[in-house]
Amino acid sequence: MSLTLYNDLTRKKEKFVALKELEENKKEVSFYSCGPTVYDYFHIGNARAFIVFDVLRRYLEHSGYKVNFVQNFTDIDDKMIHRAHQEKTTVPELAERFIAEYKKDAAALGVHEPTVAPRATEHISEIINTIQKIMDNGHAYVSDGDVYFDVKSWPKYGVLFKQNLEDLEAGARIEIGEKKRDPLDFVLWKGEKPGEPSWESPWGRGRPGWHIECSAMSSKYLGETIDIHSGGVDLIFPHHENEIAQAEAATGKQFVRFWIHNEFLLIDGEKMSKSLGNFLTARAAINKYPPLAIRFFMLSAHYRSPINFTPEGLEQAVSGVARLRNCKADLDFAAKTKQGENNNFDLAKYKAELEKFNQDFHEALDDDFNTAAAIGFLFDIARLINTCLKENEVLPKEFFELSLNMLAMCDDILGVIGRDEADSENVSESERAEIEEIENLIKERAEARKAKNFARSDEIRDNLKARGIILEDTPQGTKWKKELK
Numbered sequence: 001m002s003l004t005l006y007n008d009l010t011r012k013k014e015k016f017v018a019l020k021e022l023e024e025n026k027k028e029v030s031f032y033s034c035g036p037t038v039y040d041y042f043h044i045g046n047a048r049a050f051i052v053f054d055v056l057r058r059y060l061e062h063s064g065y066k067v068n069f070v071q072n073f074t075d076i077d078d079k080m081i082h083r084a085h086q087e088k089t090t091v092p093e094l095a096e097r098f099i100a101e102y103k104k105d106a107a108a109l110g111v112h113e114p115t116v117a118p119r120a121t122e123h124i125s126e127i128i129n130t131i132q133k134i135m136d137n138g139h140a141y142v143s144d145g146d147v148y149f150d151v152k153s154w155p156k157y158g159v160l161f162k163q164n165l166e167d168l169e170a171g172a173r174i175e176i177g178e179k180k181r182d183p184l185d186f187v188l189w190k191g192e193k194p195g196e197p198s199w200e201s202p203w204g205r206g207r208p209g210w211h212i213e214c215s216a217m218s219s220k221y222l223g224e225t226i227d228i229h230s231g232g233v234d235l236i237f238p239h240h241e242n243e244i245a246q247a248e249a250a251t252g253k254q255f256v257r258f259w260i261h262n263e264f265l266l267i268d269g270e271k272m273s274k275s276l277g278n279f280l281t282a283r284a285a286i287n288k289y290p291p292l293a294i295r296f297f298m299l300s301a302h303y304r305s306p307i308n309f310t311p312e313g314l315e316q317a318v319s320g321v322a323r324l325r326n327c328k329a330d331l332d333f334a335a336k337t338k339q340g341e342n343n344n345f346d347l348a349k350y351k352a353e354l355e356k357f358n359q360d361f362h363e364a365l366d367d368d369f370n371t372a373a374a375i376g377f378l379f380d381i382a383r384l385i386n387t388c389l390k391e392n393e394v395l396p397k398e399f400f401e402l403s404l405n406m407l408a409m410c411d412d413i414l415g416v417i418g419r420d421e422a423d424s425e426n427v428s429e430s431e432r433a434e435i436e437e438i439e440n441l442i443k444e445r446a447e448a449r450k451a452k453n454f455a456r457s458d459e460i461r462d463n464l465k466a467r468g469i470i471l472e473d474t475p476q477g478t479k480w481k482k483e484l485k
């Protein structure tokens with residue numbers, strides 16, 4: 001494989017090789033992704049970032065890398081303090097609540113848990129140490145209890161955003177209450193204010209500025225130079241620009257090798273955001289649409305193109321997922337009922353066709369993880385499987401093994417099909433128990449029908465239907481599938 005990623009630092013697609021690979025011949029990636037500020041439910045614009053980087057992470061894992069994936073929780077900032085006041089609660093209680101809600105929604109959307117999910121408030125000493133190093137190196141100053149980064153002392157400032165200091169200066173203002181020397185300087189430590197959480201520091205009590213937590217926590221968990229750092233394009237400036245300045249001023253080393261940013265999810269042509277009020281929370285979306293379809297929708301565009309959220313777009317995603325799931329369900333069922341010798345079936349040809357799609361699928365993802373193209377090839381694979389199932393009375397064991405493995409491989413990366421069958425390795429214990437129970441009920445129903453006990457057989461069908469399990473009777477037996485929910 002040869003993965004290329006578009007690096008916002010160089011504005012080019014570059015071949016991805018991990019630092020550990022270069023230095024120690026170890027397939028290990030360090031990956032930091034900016035996480036949510038936990039003052040509210042997250043919206044589906046944020047979900048786009050979480051989902052696309054989950055796929056990049058899964059693809060790296062699929063490609064044989066151990067991925068150390070760190071995603072932080074911002075659990076102290078102005079929004080947190082403001083919301084805690086509004087809700088008459090404390091900042092830690094608010095954080096605890098929305099971290100739990102984040103985890104529920106992220107899991108529902110198939111986003112794998114990070115290797116580490118550090119919280120800013122649990123890393124105050126690391127943050128203070130980082131600020132101290134910046135100050136010792138001459139790039140920060142104290143002003144009346146606040147500490148600021150001295151941007152003028154850092155000529156590389158603008159390296160990511162690609163603007164020079166004069167242009168940036170022209171647009172910058174010093175807000176009332178800010179005690180900085182220069183409009184571009186940004187706060188590393190905020191002096192204590194009454195009624196706000198605060199911690200001891202060499203500069204007096206106070207709390208961290210927003211940007212510093214990512215530099216401090218990234219170095220702690222991933223080392224001073226990391227492979228990949230990601231977030232939405234809105235984070236390029238000032239957040240990521242500031243992260244680079246802080247981290248490099250503290251360590252003297254390159255902070256991040258690949259900067260990757262997703263474009264916005266738009267609604268009516270505008271960025272979906274909390275501040276514009278034009279948002280749909282992931283929770284509300286999950287209640288309205290199947291999470292697999294939300295995931296499919298996000299992945300059906302390239303991550304560097306904006307996508308417009310529309311109900312029609314979501315409906316199309318629902319039917320796309322249904323097509324893939326039907327293919328998978330038909331394949332599972334046929335594996336149990338249509339297996340046999342078939343001299344008319346050209347297995348070698350099938351293998352070659354499947355292999356071609358396999359290559360196309362990987363090439364798409366290798367090309368700056370183009371999930372939109374990869375989904376296209378997944379449909380080609382499904383179409384090929386459907387044709388074989390339709391055209392053959394029976395099919396050899398190898399056909400089923402190859403096809404099921406192929407779908408499972410694609411879905412381990414994209415996560416848009418989901419699993420209903422008990423024999424899969426990745427099914428949890430509780431799912432396995434549920435699937436076995438369903439299959440036993442289907443057997444009982446078949447026996448009841450044989451014994452002409454239609455009251456019982458109908459009852460079983462109705463009970464399963466109420467649970468979202470749809471039965472379809474075929475000459476080969478009863479097929480079942482879970483309704484998309």
Ligand code: AMP
Pocket residue numbers: 034035036037044045046047048049050230231232233234235262263264265266271272273
């Ligand atoms: P926040 O909690 O606002 O820091 O956002 C969490 C992540 O979502 C960040 O990577 C943001 O850049 C990203 N993000 C915010 N709004 C959108 C949007 N409308 N579309 C795509 N990504 C977004």
Ligand code: ZN
Pocket residue numbers: 033034035214239
């Ligand atoms: Zn960050």
